Amino acid sequence: MANSLTQLIQSNKARLLDLWIQKQLTSDSLRDDLMSNDELRAQSEELVNALARSLTEENIDQVDSIQFDEVFEILSGISVYRAQQGFSPRETGLYIFSLKDAILDLIRQEITDPARLFEESVRINRLLDSLGVVTFETFIKGREEVILRQTEEISDISTPVIQIWEGILALPIIGTLDSSRTQVVMENLLQRIVDTGSNIAILDISGVPAVDSLVAQHLIKTVSATRLMGAECIISGIRPEIAQTVVHLGIDLSNIITKASLASALKHAFAMSRMAVKRIDVDKKAL
Amino acid sequence: MDKIPILRMGPFLLVTIQVDLYDRLALNLESDLVQKVHQTGARGVLIDISAVSIVDSFMGRILGNIASMTRVLDAETVVVGMQPAVAITLIELGLSLKGVHTALDVERGMALLQEKLDWDTDVADDDGDNIE
Amino acid sequence: MVITLSKDRMSISREQDLVPFRNRVKEAAVKIGMGIVNQTKLITAASELVRNMFRYAGGGEVLIEVVSKGRESGVRLTFTDKGPGIADLSLAMQDGYSTGKSLGLGLPGAKRLVNEFDLKSTVGQGTTVTILKWKNG
Ligand SMILES: Nc1ncnc2c1ncn2[C@@H]1O[C@H](COP(=O)(O)OP(=O)(O)O)[C@@H](O)[C@H]1O
Numbered sequence: 317m318a319n320s321l322t323q324l325i326q327s328n329k330a331r332l333l334d335l336w337i338q339k340q341l342t343s344d345s346l347r348d349d350l351m352s353n354d355e356l357r358a359q360s361e362e363l364v365n366a367l368a369r370s371l372t373e374e375n376i377d378q379v380d381s382i383q384f385d386e387v388f389e390i391l392s393g394i395s396v397y398r399a400q401q402g403f404s405p406r407e408t409g410l411y412i413f414s415l416k417d418a419i420l421d422l423i424r425q426e427i428t429d430p431a432r433l434f435e436e437s438v439r440i441n442r443l444l445d446s447l448g449v450v451t452f453e454t455f456i457k458g459r460e461e462v463i464l465r466q467t468e469e470i471s472d473i474s475t476p477v478i479q480i481w482e483g484i485l486a487l488p489i490i491g492t493l494d495s496s497r498t499q500v501v502m503e504n505l506l507q508r509i510v511d512t513g514s515n516i517a518i519l520d521i522s523g524v525p526a527v528d529s530l531v532a533q534h535l536i537k538t539v540s541a542t543r544l545m546g547a548e549c550i551i552s553g554i555r556p557e558i559a560q561t562v563v564h565l566g567i568d569l570s571n572i573i574t575k576a577s578l579a580s581a582l583k584h585a586f587a588m589s590r591m592a593v594k595r596i597d598v599d600k601k602a603l
Numbered sequence: 604m605d606k607i608p609i610l611r612m613g614p615f616l617l618v619t620i621q622v623d624l625y626d627r628l629a630l631n632l633e634s635d636l637v638q639k640v641h642q643t644g645a646r647g648v649l650i651d652i653s654a655v656s657i658v659d660s661f662m663g664r665i666l667g668n669i670a671s672m673t674r675v676l677d678a679e680t681v682v683v684g685m686q687p688a689v690a691i692t693l694i695e696l697g698l699s700l701k702g703v704h705t706a707l708d709v710e711r712g713m714a715l716l717q718e719k720l721d722w723d724t725d726v727a728d729d730d731g732d733n734i735e
Numbered sequence: 736m737v738i739t740l741s742k743d744r745m746s747i748s749r750e751q752d753l754v755p756f757r758n759r760v761k762e763a764a765v766k767i768g769m770g771i772v773n774q775t776k777l778i779t780a781a782s783e784l785v786r787n788m789f790r791y792a793g794g795g796e797v798l799i800e801v802v803s804k805g806r807e808s809g810v811r812l813t814f815t816d817k818g819p820g821i822a823d824l825s826l827a828m829q830d831g832y833s834t835g836k837s838l839g840l841g842l843p844g845a846k847r848l849v850n851e852f853d854l855k856s857t858v859g860q861g862t863t864v865t866i867l868k869w870k871n872g
């Protein structure tokens with residue numbers, strides 16, 4: 317058989333794709349819950365086509381050749397997509413390695429000379445291993461992007477600043493208050509104070525699981541920064557356990573206005589703004 | 604420019620800091636203000652720092668000094684319009700400007716000073732009543 | 736590994752140099768897209784250290800570098816003077832310690848405002864302080 321390895325792959329593209337799809341469909345790592353079989357086929361076909369297009373007898377041993385850019389790009393796209401869809405690294409790895417199996421099956425059927433078969437198998441191995449490396453690299457990058465986005469979303473969602481009355485802001489804190497979170501809280505709060513011209517802020521910590529001396533320090537910093545801007549800060553949502561630990565740890569919160577509930581903090585804020593909420597006497601009004 | 608203008612507004616003095624101060628300028632401001640409070644018998648000082656992007660420990664000390672000095676002369680000092688980034692930085696630096704009053708803007712700073720003044724006058728009136 | 740992307744030197748001899756120096760630092764921080772809060776922290780720390788330089792050592796030189804490490808970029812400042820040096824570094828790093836009748840917050844405060852802080856000093860030879868603030872630090 318005089319056909320070169322590249323010619324062999326190019327002229328048997330359709331058969332190769334079938335072999336590969338067959339392997340994927342029968343594999344344990346098939347995730348038809350994450351991706352439909354049609355989609356899988358389209359994705360695999362695109363990759364096989366690109367590979368067949370890019371491959372030449374010269375560049376097959378030089379995977380860093382720019383002629384493979386298209387293949388790498390498609391492959392990167394596929395693995396980032398898989399990372400975002402929630403495929404495991406194992407499933408993604410087996411995807412590309414099953415292509416290797418398919419190509420090896422193909423040449424085993426086509427090449428009869430054992431010496432040549434061995435030689436070509438080594439070349440295929442080398443090429444596909446490189447593609448495997450790219451797959452892992454981009455898969456991890458894809459996961460990192462997911463994590464980064466989620467981190468941003470969480471810190472945005474978890475620090476909403478609500479204007480509950482003219483001049484009064486409320487900031488319910490949910491979750492642990494570490495130093496980077498405190499930065500976000502402080503920045504959001506102070507900026508909203510400027511934007512809305514509010515002079516009272518209520519920091520509600522009912523959603524904070526525990527207050528240790530570090531968290532207390534973060535709270536004190538936030539209150540102090542608010543005061544520097546010319547606004548007052550009330551801390552509400554102090555549970556009995558928190559009151560106990562604060563005293564046991566010897567944390568001095570005496571310079572800070574603290575209230576048990578958001579409602580009592582709001583009442584205090586109204587009093588500071590010289591406002592009062594009154595119940596309307598319905599009977600008299602009806603007259 | 605080596606002097607920052609001090610404006611008189613009724614019983615109060617208003618200083619708007621428009622440029623990043625180098626040290627000499629800040630020290631001049633301190634002595635000018637104290638002089639002016641004494642001359643005019645002003646009862647309050649407003650320092651608008653909304654255009655100031657950096658307050659370091661030197662500038663912080665000057666603000667603290669001004670507040671303490673004018674208080675001895677019976678005038679309260681209010682620093683107004685501090686930018687959020689400046690407030691966060693000062694706290695991390697370790698400076699909370701104790702003894703300096705703060706307000707969001709000039710208008711509220713003025714109201715704060717007026718309130719303190721009214722309260723002072725009330726107390727003085729009450730004292731008078733008691734003597735009679 | 737930290738790579739230097741750009742370098743800029745500035746000598747400081749008088750307090751009037753403070754404002755132009757701050758502007759140079761700001762330019763470097765803006766160039767890498769540092770947010771306003773981190774910018775303010777960096778410039779404030781720089782302001783403290785440059786003041787120490789002309790106050791206690793009669794001036795010196797500052798190296799302003801834009802650096803990067805992996806995905807992160809940052810600004811690194813190196814303050815070098817040939818002044819009297821500091822005899823007791825841990826004392827100088829204490830909040831409130833000052834031989835200049837000031838607040839004693841310059842060195843410890845600057846350390847709190849940046850991500851990396853290094854102080855080296857030899858009595859009779861001079862002092863070198865290096866600070867680094869990451870863009871998202
Ligand atoms: N570059 C320097 N050369 C010599 N001594 C210095 C230098 N920087 C700081 N010091 C010493 O360290 C002390 C603490 O400095 P710092 O924390 O900035 O506070 P402050 O400047 O208010 O005294 C100074 O009082 C001074 O004795």
Ligand SMILES: [Mg+2]
Pocket residue numbers: 783786787840841842
């Ligand atoms: Mg100093």
